Amino acid sequence: MVSRRNRRTPTAAGLVLVAVAPLAACGGGDATDGSGDGTDPDAFTVLTANENETLEAQLTALAENQCKAENEALPLEHQKTAQADTVQKVTLLASQDALPAHFIAGTAMVQPDGDLGAAGMVLDYEELLTQEDAWDNVLPAAASTVEHIYGGMVSLPYQYNLEGIWYNKAIFAELGISEPQTFDQLIAAGDELLAAGYQPFAQGGAAGWPLTRLIGMYIFRNVGPDAMEKIRDGEAELTDPEYLAGAEALQQMAESGFFGEGFISLEPDAATAAFLSGRAAMKYDGTWMLSSINDETQNQIGVENVGFIPFPEVEGGAGTADQWPANAGAAMAANPDAAGPKVADWIACIAENYGQQALSDAGVLSGFRVNGEVTDIPETTKLIQEQLAEIDETVAWFEALFDSKSNSLASTNVTLLTTGQMTPEQYMADLQASIDAAR
Amino acid sequence: MNRVYGDRKTILILLLPTLAIYVFLKVVPVAWSLGLSFFEGNTLRGFEFVGFDNFTTFLSDDAALQSVRVSIMFAVLATIGQVTLGYLLALLYVFVLRKGSAFVRTAVFFPMVLPTVAVALLFRSFVAVGDTQGPVNEIINAAGGESVEFMASTWGTMGTALAMTLWSSMGFYAVLLYTGLLDIPDEVIESARLDGAGGLRMVRHVIIPLSLPILLSSIIFSLNATLKVFDSLLALNNGGPGTSTAPLTLYMYRTAFEYAEYGYGSTIALVLTLLCLVFTLTVFRSSRRRVED
Numbered sequence: 154m155v156s157r158r159n160r161r162t163p164t165a166a167g168l169v170l171v172a173v174a175p176l177a178a179c180g181g182g183d184a185t186d187g188s189g190d191g192t193d194p195d196a197f198t199v200l201t202a203n204e205n206e207t208l209e210a211q212l213t214a215l216a217e218n219q220c221k222a223e224n225e226a227l228p229l230e231h232q233k234t235a236q237a238d239t240v241q242k243v244t245l246l247a248s249q250d251a252l253p254a255h256f257i258a259g260t261a262m263v264q265p266d267g268d269l270g271a272a273g274m275v276l277d278y279e280e281l282l283t284q285e286d287a288w289d290n291v292l293p294a295a296a297s298t299v300e301h302i303y304g305g306m307v308s309l310p311y312q313y314n315l316e317g318i319w320y321n322k323a324i325f326a327e328l329g330i331s332e333p334q335t336f337d338q339l340i341a342a343g344d345e346l347l348a349a350g351y352q353p354f355a356q357g358g359a360a361g362w363p364l365t366r367l368i369g370m371y372i373f374r375n376v377g378p379d380a381m382e383k384i385r386d387g388e389a390e391l392t393d394p395e396y397l398a399g400a401e402a403l404q405q406m407a408e409s410g411f412f413g414e415g416f417i418s419l420e421p422d423a424a425t426a427a428f429l430s431g432r433a434a435m436k437y438d439g440t441w442m443l444s445s446i447n448d449e450t451q452n453q454i455g456v457e458n459v460g461f462i463p464f465p466e467v468e469g470g471a472g473t474a475d476q477w478p479a480n481a482g483a484a485m486a487a488n489p490d491a492a493g494p495k496v497a498d499w500i501a502c503i504a505e506n507y508g509q510q511a512l513s514d515a516g517v518l519s520g521f522r523v524n525g526e527v528t529d530i531p532e533t534t535k536l537i538q539e540q541l542a543e544i545d546e547t548v549a550w551f552e553a554l555f556d557s558k559s560n561s562l563a564s565t566n567v568t569l570l571t572t573g574q575m576t577p578e579q580y581m582a583d584l585q586a587s588i589d590a591a592r
Numbered sequence: 593m594n595r596v597y598g599d600r601k602t603i604l605i606l607l608l609p610t611l612a613i614y615v616f617l618k619v620v621p622v623a624w625s626l627g628l629s630f631f632e633g634n635t636l637r638g639f640e641f642v643g644f645d646n647f648t649t650f651l652s653d654d655a656a657l658q659s660v661r662v663s664i665m666f667a668v669l670a671t672i673g674q675v676t677l678g679y680l681l682a683l684l685y686v687f688v689l690r691k692g693s694a695f696v697r698t699a700v701f702f703p704m705v706l707p708t709v710a711v712a713l714l715f716r717s718f719v720a721v722g723d724t725q726g727p728v729n730e731i732i733n734a735a736g737g738e739s740v741e742f743m744a745s746t747w748g749t750m751g752t753a754l755a756m757t758l759w760s761s762m763g764f765y766a767v768l769l770y771t772g773l774l775d776i777p778d779e780v781i782e783s784a785r786l787d788g789a790g791g792l793r794m795v796r797h798v799i800i801p802l803s804l805p806i807l808l809s810s811i812i813f814s815l816n817a818t819l820k821v822f823d824s825l826l827a828l829n830n831g832g833p834g835t836s837t838a839p840l841t842l843y844m845y846r847t848a849f850e851y852a853e854y855g856y857g858s859t860i861a862l863v864l865t866l867l868c869l870v871f872t873l874t875v876f877r878s879s880r881r882r883v884e885d
Contacts, residue, residue: 240850240852241849241852244634244635244636245635247636248634268634268637268852269636272636272637413722414722414739414741415720415721415722415723415724415725415739416722417741417743417744417833418720418721418722418741418744423723423724427723556851557851557852558850558851561846562835565830565831565832565834566834568744568832569833569834572741572745574745575834
């Protein structure tokens with residue numbers, strides 16, 4: 154028996170050694186500066202999310218028209234991935250040195266201390282577009298938002314979204330409710346709507362973020378625009394009373410019945426349908442909802458009845474309602490190793506033409522300058538465009554600066570918070586513990 | 593022929609290709625994963641040797657321990673349910689329906705061939721509430737009760753998950769146990785009957801002891817399958833509400849692929865393997881003791 158054990162031990166140790174030894178060679182690459190001095194690949198491969206059909210369609214349209222010369226020099230090729238698999242897919246591709254020229258990535262991945270950012274595997278677009286004399290095509294507000302969220306100009310702003318409260322003007326007029334200026338007025342409006350038999354808000358709780366956004370906005374209005382930077386930098390904690398109030402506010406809204414029956418398993422698309430069919434009076438969402446609002450088949454309440462207001466101020470809070478939450482869509486990074494002259498031409502062409510192409514063809518507001526005239530813009534889109542031009546200061550969203558695990562936790566636990574199975578204190582304490590663990 | 597099989601060299605030559613494939617496809621990945629448990633990082637960031645840190649982290653990780661509890665609870669309840677229902681169905685096939693059981697066997701087995709994700713979506717729509725209310729809540733409303741949001745509570749989600757698991761898998765266990773019951777010689781049953789055994793006494797003292805080996809195999813099979821439950825709980829409610837129905841497999845998937853922590857993900861996989869091993873050995877040991885008794 155003893156001799157058998159003796160024989161087994163070195164065998165097992167050998168197996169572990171075989172498994173472990175090659176790992177030592179798998180060290181992270183040295184960080185590079187991210188400038189575009191790479192070698193052109195055989196094709197301009199773009200990896201986008203299955204869920205984002207617009208981007209693929211608009212890039213294809215550019216390849217056939219405005220960027221025809223660039224496409225002939227380096228043909229456009231599309232690769233797709235499920236948005237939920239982005240981190241896994243990009244990590245795998247990057248580790249095999251097989252990143253496409255232009256690719257979707259997770260928010261945390263492209264930040265300076267993220268896996269791609271730290272390894273110098275994301276291109277600095279400002280540097281490249283300045284070299285190409287095309288940097289002027291990126292709107293300063295969009296560039297500022299990208300830099301704020303990602304810690305550098307590492308993503309192209311294919312969208313430039315504001316977030317706020319969409320409301321049904323007809324229902325508000327019917328009940329004589331004016332646009333809420335403070336959070337207390339918002340709650341009062343919700344109570345009035347409930348009493349009149351309307352569902353105050355349509356929020357797709359199944360995705361988590363439509364609910365956590367409300368916590369974040371309350372905190373930004375209560376603490377100020379740098380609220381979440383303070384959490385990131387360890388200067389404040391989510392369990393501090395002024396942050397805790399955000400979770401308490403959301404729980405109060407849910408307990409009052411503001412989100413209607415079954416909101417926990419409601420998908421965001423179904424929530425949009427509830428708002429556009431007049432069943433719900435308000436919806437906190439981004440300006441990406443414009444495509445649904447401008448679609449007559451979806452919008453049964455009429456474009457003229459859709460209003461858009463910022464999340465109201467919290468009385469006594471340090472934030473103001475003109476600090477709009479803004480984002481530039483999912484991160485779309487570029488591979489510095491593949492950024493040769495032809496890829497640089499492609500990216501410059503996109504910067505020059507995407508703004509006009511996306512606005513005229515899909516009604517999408519991007520962070521690129523609209524070069525050329527676009528006619529027939531729907532009224533609501535025009536209003537948002539004007540609103541965008543007036544913005545001086547933006548804020549991000551609740552989880553924007555969280556690590557992946559805390560980001561996921563915020564969304565999954567919000568169901569427990571809104572159903573009263575978790576107290577606001579527990580919710581924020583769990584989240585803070587996760588943030589601390591990732592430091 | 594005996595000379596050929598008696599030659600150790602020949603045996604080695606014949607076995608070597610299969611053995612090499614087995615080692616390459618099974619042993620190496622398992623050993624690789626075992627090795628990864630002692631590292632932290634991913635293929636992009638690189639790996640750093642952390643010794644037993646991942647294991648100590650696991651023991652103090654509330655989310656991981658909660659996932660262990662979810663996995664064990666689901667495995668135990670699902671195993672009891674599907675083996676019991678499967679056994680009752682098998683008895684029905686053999687002693688009541690007899691040769692006319694083919695149609696019922698096929699009908700009850702049919703859900704087994706449906707994709708788990710489709711079944712999960714089906715059950716999710718059964719218990720839906722709100723604008724697209726499902727039949728379960730319609731019945732509750734018709735009986736005068738208020739709609740219940742099953743997916744908002746741990747027990748509601750777990751109950752739905754168990755119901756869908758039983759619905760889709762009891763037919764499989766019924767067929768498995770049915771083949772075991774067919775092996776019991778008719779003469780034994782006949783002589784037991786002549787000795788006055790009937791109904792429950794026959795099942796308890798004759799049928800169960802004689803079908804014990806296939807029953808134990810079913811339990812081991814079921815425990816191992818349900819301990820590794822993943823797709824049904826993911827598709828049903830994404831391991832929610834919160835993470836209260838997230839099994840160890842889902843936590844492992846999220847850790848490795850969403851949070852890109854391959855080392856800790858491997859540690860969780862190792863714990864899951866050990867869990868399966870412990871359950872299997874426990875059932876084996878208890879069966880051996882029973883046989884010795």
